[in-house]
Amino acid sequence: PNQRVQITVDIEKIIQTGSLEITSDADNALIYLDGNYQRRTSSNRSVTISNIQEGIYELRIVKEGYQDYIATVRIYPDQTYRINARMQPVNKKGAIAVYCNESNARIFLNGIYKTTTSANQVKILDELEEGMYEITVIKEGYRVWLEESRVYSGETTSIFADLIEVEN
Numbered sequence: 001p002n003q004r005v006q007i008t009v010d011i012e013k014i015i016q017t018g019s020l021e022i023t024s025d026a027d028n029a030l031i032y033l034d035g036n037y038q039r040r041t042s043s044n045r046s047v048t049i050s051n052i053q054e055g056i057y058e059l060r061i062v063k064e065g066y067q068d069y070i071a072t073v074r075i076y077p078d079q080t081y082r083i084n085a086r087m088q089p090v091n092k093k094g095a096i097a098v099y100c101n102e103s104n105a106r107i108f109l110n111g112i113y114k115t116t117t118s119a120n121q122v123k124i125l126d127e128l129e130e131g132m133y134e135i136t137v138i139k140e141g142y143r144v145w146l147e148e149s150r151v152y153s154g155e156t157t158s159i160f161a162d163l164i165e166v167e168n
Contacts, residue, residue: 016077020049020059026087029063041085048080061085065092094151095126096135100161105139117161124156137161 022031027043034057038049041061052075061069066087073081098107100117107114107123110133115123117137125135130153137145142163149157 016054017051018054018075018077019080020052020073020075021080021082022047022049022059022061022085023083024061024069024085024087026061026063026066026085029061029066029069029085029087032060032062033057035060046082059083061087063087066090089154092154093127094130094153095124095128095156096133096149096151097156097158098123098125098135098137098161099158100137100163102139102142102163105137105142105145105161105163108136108138110134111136126156135159135161137163139163141166 020033022041023046024041025043026041029041031038031041031047031049033049033052039047041047054075054077056072056074059071059073067090069085069087071083071085073083075081098117099122101119103117103119105117107117107125109125114125117123128151130151132148132150134146134148142165145161145163147159147161149159151157
C-alpha cells in the first residue's frame with residue numbers, strides 16, 4: 001500500500017494492409033502512389049499492388065502521349081480496391097470517313113480538293129485537328145452535296161454523301 005510503481009509499456013501499432021488492383025487500356029504506363037513509383041500497367045491483364053498500408057493515397061498513372069490519370073484511392077485492411085483507368089490521348093488528331101453512293105466524285109475539305117470517291121470503298125481524310133469542317137462532294141450531273149462535321153481527337157467521324165442525279 002501507498003507505493004507507486006512506474007511501468008513503461010511500448011505499444012506497437014499493428015500495421016494493416018490492403019491491395020490495389022488496376023486495369024488500364026494503356027500498356028506500360030507508370031503507376032505512382034503518393035508520388036512513389038510502383039510498377040507498370042499491362043493492357044491485357046490487371047496489375048495488383050499488395051501490402052499497401054491502410055489509408056488514403058493519390059494514384060497517378062503516366063504515359064507519354066496521354067493525359068495523366070489521377071484518382072484518390074482508400075485502402076482498407078484485407079481488402080482489394082479495384083480501379084479501371086481509361087487513359088485519354090493528348091493532342092491526337094482525328095479523321096473523317098466519307099462514304100458515297102457514287103464513284104469518281106470529288107471530295108473537298110474546307111474548299112480544298114482532297115480525293116475522289118469510290119462507291120465500293122470508304123475514303124479517309126485523316127490527320128485532322130479537332131474542330132468543325134465543311135465537306136463538299138461534287139460530281140458532274142449530280143447535285144452538290146455539302147455537310148459540316150465535327151472532328152474529335154482520336155476518333156473517326158463517318159459521313160454518308162448520297163448524291164442525287166440532276167434531272168434534265
